[in-house]
Structures are given as structure tokens and as C-alpha cells.
Amino acid sequence: MLALKSLYQGFRDPQTLAKLAKLIADEATLCSEPIKIMEVCGGHTHTIMKYGLNQLLPDNIEFIHGPGCPVCIIPKERIDHAALLASQPNVILVTLGDMIRVPGSKGSLAEFRSKGYDIRPIYDPLDTLKIALENPDKTVIFFAIGFETSTPMTAVLLELAEIRGFANLLFYINHVLVPPAIDAVMADPDVQVNAFIGPAHVSVISGAKIYRPSVEKYHTPLVVSGFEPVDVMESILRIVKQKAQGIAELDVQYSRAVTEEGNLAAQSKIQDAFVIRESFRWRGLGPIANSALKLSDKYSHRDAELIYRDVLPDTKIDDHKACQCGDVLRGITKPKDCKVFGRGCTPQSPLGSCMVSSEGACNAYYRYNGVS
Amino acid sequence: MCLSIPSEVVEVHEDEQSVTVDTMGVRRKVSAHLIQEPLEIGDYVLIHIGFVMNKIDKEDALDSINLYREIVEKMAASE
Numbered sequence: 001m002l003a004l005k006s007l008y009q010g011f012r013d014p015q016t017l018a019k020l021a022k023l024i025a026d027e028a029t030l031c032s033e034p035i036k037i038m039e040v041c042g043g044h045t046h047t048i049m050k051y052g053l054n055q056l057l058p059d060n061i062e063f064i065h066g067p068g069c070p071v072c073i074i075p076k077e078r079i080d081h082a083a084l085l086a087s088q089p090n091v092i093l094v095t096l097g098d099m100i101r102v103p104g105s106k107g108s109l110a111e112f113r114s115k116g117y118d119i120r121p122i123y124d125p126l127d128t129l130k131i132a133l134e135n136p137d138k139t140v141i142f143f144a145i146g147f148e149t150s151t152p153m154t155a156v157l158l159e160l161a162e163i164r165g166f167a168n169l170l171f172y173i174n175h176v177l178v179p180p181a182i183d184a185v186m187a188d189p190d191v192q193v194n195a196f197i198g199p200a201h202v203s204v205i206s207g208a209k210i211y212r213p214s215v216e217k218y219h220t221p222l223v224v225s226g227f228e229p230v231d232v233m234e235s236i237l238r239i240v241k242q243k244a245q246g247i248a249e250l251d252v253q254y255s256r257a258v259t260e261e262g263n264l265a266a267q268s269k270i271q272d273a274f275v276i277r278e279s280f281r282w283r284g285l286g287p288i289a290n291s292a293l294k295l296s297d298k299y300s301h302r303d304a305e306l307i308y309r310d311v312l313p314d315t316k317i318d319d320h321k322a323c324q325c326g327d328v329l330r331g332i333t334k335p336k337d338c339k340v341f342g343r344g345c346t347p348q349s350p351l352g353s354c355m356v357s358s359e360g361a362c363n364a365y366y367r368y369n370g371v372s
Numbered sequence: 373m374c375l376s377i378p379s380e381v382v383e384v385h386e387d388e389q390s391v392t393v394d395t396m397g398v399r400r401k402v403s404a405h406l407i408q409e410p411l412e413i414g415d416y417v418l419i420h421i422g423f424v425m426n427k428i429d430k431e432d433a434l435d436s437i438n439l440y441r442e443i444v445e446k447m448a449a450s451e
Contacts, residue, residue, distance in 0.1 A: 007378045007416060007428065010437035019447045043376065096421065124422025126403060153423050156405045200376070204418060204425050227376030230440060256432040257418055263426055265408045 011228030012051075020233040021056040027237065028058045030244035035061045036192050037239060038185065038331055040178060041199035042069030042359025043227050049364035051229040053236075061236065064193055064331035065361035067181050067285055068202075070146045071098045072329060072353040072360045075283045076317040078174055079104030082143045084311055085172055085304055086117040092135060093119045094128045095143035096150075098357040103350065105317045125157045132161070132169040141170045141304045148210075149201040151175045151293065152266035155273040158299055170304040173294055176280060178202050180291035182214045184282070190332045195239045197232065198224035200254050207262025208252050219248040226254035273299060281316060283353060284326030325352035328361050335365040342366060378416040378428050393419060 045065045086093035100109045100121045113119040132140040144154045161169040203224045211222045221242040225235035235253040252258050280292030295303045322340045327333035345351035354360035383392035389404050391411050403423045416428040
């Protein structure tokens with residue numbers, strides 16, 4: 001019988017990490033060009049920094065941290081929108097975890113909350129149903145964020161709101177998609193990524209198949225990896241082996257959780273509730289076509305973006321001048337190269353979104369890599 | 373936002389489409405709305421923001437752990 005602790009301790013074993021590091025170093029000597037691996041997902045950035053995996057690798061392998069932190073890529077104007085929605089009469093704004101601390105142009109939602117706005121952080125979208133039930137005279141707006149991983153949960157919330165007849169529950173949708181972000185990164189001439197570690201939980205939902213076009217288009221290896229340190233090191237070994245052989249394939253290291261097709265029930269709920277948005281502006285990456293979702297016509301009566309469109313300005317707001325979050329998200333600047341890192345911008349008082357979330361690259365560097 | 377540690381199903385609530393899971397000693401009820409196949413006590417699952425995302429393939433996990441053990445032993449023997 002497999003014990004629960006085997007399921008993660010086996011993937012954190014220091015001896016295994018050391019041996020995998022040796023195998024990677026041996027294989028890397030066969031590679032003619034430097035290997036620049038982008039880990040798209042913030043969870044992997046966290047693992048790399050927490051376990052110091054970057055220090056276990058030879059000089060010709062470099063990590064480039066990608067745009068896969070769902071909190072980090074929401075532009076300021078969308079946070080301002082959320083604050084404006086919260087300021088409407090009789091509105092309760094509900095949002096997930098870290099989102100409440102990300103600065104907008106006039107402050108974070110936490111600051112608006114301290115001014116008396118009814119803004120409630122939650123860790124489970126279904127808690128929104130309870131809030132809607134307990135406040136029948138209020139309009140409850142769910143500020144939905146996240147990649148493919150979190151989208152089906154919003155779809156279930158929509159479905160249940162409909163089935164249970166909660167007329168007072170609306171949605172402000174900010175769900176985004178990974179493959180268009182990979183395309184945006186690869187289209188940037190300043191970015192020199194030549195391999196990818198594919199997201200873990202996005203792939204659990206969407207299946208590894210969503211990356212196949214990217215692998216073929218850019219001829220870059222992409223290995224879908226688990227979040228544990230041994231997972232990441234084995235994924236790097238698989239990438240380096242591909243590089244040594246001069247091939248580029250889609251590979252799944254996280255096969256205990258990820259299949260080619262993914263979670264079909266979740267995908268069906270996403271298709272029922274959402275359609276592709278023509279364009280969405282990402283923090284750091286700018287507008288990317290077809291990179292996000294919006295509610296399908298079936299749910300337009302719950303779309304806060306439509307219902308409150310007269311109070312939501314169509315203004316684009318860039319980051320603070322000193323903040324280089326955008327360059328960090330594009331993988332062309334390391335967090336420690338930013339002038340305000342650890343000085344004007346810390347996890348306690350973040351200037352940019354990359355410092356807010358534990359999945360943000362700046363936050364991970366600050367926590368685990370020390371501040372010089 | 374992503375929790376990588378698997379959780380064990382300890383109770384099934386079919387009428388509510390939910391299960392109670394144990395994550396390193398912490399028990400909580402989570403939604404099973406995104407899972408088509410029936411969940412059973414003893415299954416290992418991944419949880420994301422209060423929902424079961426999928427079942428972990430225990431055989432596959434064990435195969436990986438055994439493979440790592442073999443690599444360590446083989447390399448230790450040749451050193």
C-alpha cells in the first residue's frame with residue numbers, strides 16, 4: 001500500500017536530486033548551445049528557488065521565469081475595475097487569495113477594503129454561493145482570475161448559481177490561457193528561450209495536447225513537469241537529452257497526474273460557460289489575441305463587465321516606472337536586476353504583482369535567494 | 373495557488389457531489405463536481421481551490437519512485 005508521504009517524499013529525496021544533477025551535467029556536455037529553459041508556471045519558479053535547483057545545474061543551463069503566475073499577469077486597469085465594481089451601491093466583491101494584495105493604480109483591493117468597501121477574500125469559489133445566499137439584498141460579484149487550472153471551478157460556480165436560482169451573483173471574468181502566452185513569449189526577439197517546462201495543473205485540466213502546436217512551431221522541447229523538486233530535475237534531464245539528440249518533442253514527466261487529453265468533464269464545463277475573448281492585455285506582455293475567456297451568451301445576464309460597462313473605463317494603465325515586473329514576466333530581466341527589488345518593493349509592501357504572489361518570480365527570489 | 377501535495381479521500385458524500393479529504397493531517401470537504409468517475413475512500417487526488425481536479429495514478433507514482441531508487445543505487449555502485 002502506498003503511503004501518502006511516499007507520494008511526495010519520494011519526489012523530494014536529496015540523494016535523487018544529486019544523482020539527477022550529475023546525469024544532467026553529463027548530458028549537458030553533449031549540447032552545443034546554451035539551454036535556456038522557461039518554466040511557464042509560477043509553481044515551478046517557486047520549486048526552483050525553494051530547493052535551489054538553479055544552483056545544481058551546469059553553467060550552460062539557465063532558467064528563464066515565465067508569465068505563469070495568474071495573479072502577476074492581471075494588468076492594473078482590471079484591478080481598478082474590480083475596485084470600481086466594489087464601490088457600486090450594494091455590491092460585495094469576492095476574490096481569490098493573493099489578488100486582494102496586488103496594487104492597482106489607486107491602491108490594492110485590501111486598501112479599498114480598509115476604506116470600508118465590502119471586499120471578501122476566499123480560498124474556495126463555492127464559498128461565494130454562501131455569501132450570495134446570506135446577502136439576498138446585495139449584488140455579489142466574483143472577481144474570477146486564473147489559467148486553465150482555475151477556469152472550470154468558475155464554470156461550476158456559474159452552473160450552480162443558475163441551478164439554485166441565485167439572481168444576485170455576477171462574475172467579472174479574467175481567465176487566461178497558456179498557449180497564447182507561449183506564442184507571445186516566442187514572438188519577442190529579446191527572449192531567447194529554447195526549451196519549456198510545461199505547467200503541471202494547467203495540464204491536468206487541459207491535457208498535454210494543448211502544447212503540441214507550440215512544440216512543432218518553435219521546435220522547442222516541452223516537458224510537462226510535476227511540482228516537486230525531483231519532478232523538475234527529471235524534467236530538465238529529459239529536456240537536456242532531447243537537446244543533446246537535436247530533437248524537440250512534447251513529453252510528460254508528470255504522468256501520475258497528466259494525460260494527453262486531460263480532464264474532459266472540466267473541459268466540457270469550460271466550453272459551456274466561456275468563449276474566447278478577442279484580445280486581453282497581460283501585465284508585461286501587452287495585448288495578446290485570443291488569450292483569454294469571457295462568458296458565453298448563455299451567461300451574459302451574469303456578466304458584470306456588461307452590466308456595469310458604463311462605469312468601467314477602457315483605459316490602459318502601465319506599471320510603476322521603476323517596476324520591471326513586465327520584463328521579468330517576459331523572461332528578459334531577473335528579479336534581482338530590478339532597481340526596486342528588496343528596497344522599494346518587498347512582499348510586505350509590493351510595488352509590482354510579481355512580488356505579491358508566492359508564485360511570482362520576485363517573491364520567490366526574495367524568499368529563497370536572499371537580498372543583496 | 374497550486375497545491376502539489378496529494379490528498380487522500382477519507383469520506384464520500386455522494387448526495388452533495390463532494391468528498392472529505394486528508395491533506396497531511398488536515399481534513400476538509402471539497403467539491404467533486406469536476407470528476408466523472410466515482411471517487412472511493414483511499415483514492416489519492418489533487419485539490420485546487422476547493423475542488424478535486426483528478427485522481428493520482430498510484431501505480432505510476434510508485435513506478436517513478438522505484439525508478440529513482442534504481443538510479444541512485446546504480447550510480448552509487450559505480451562511484
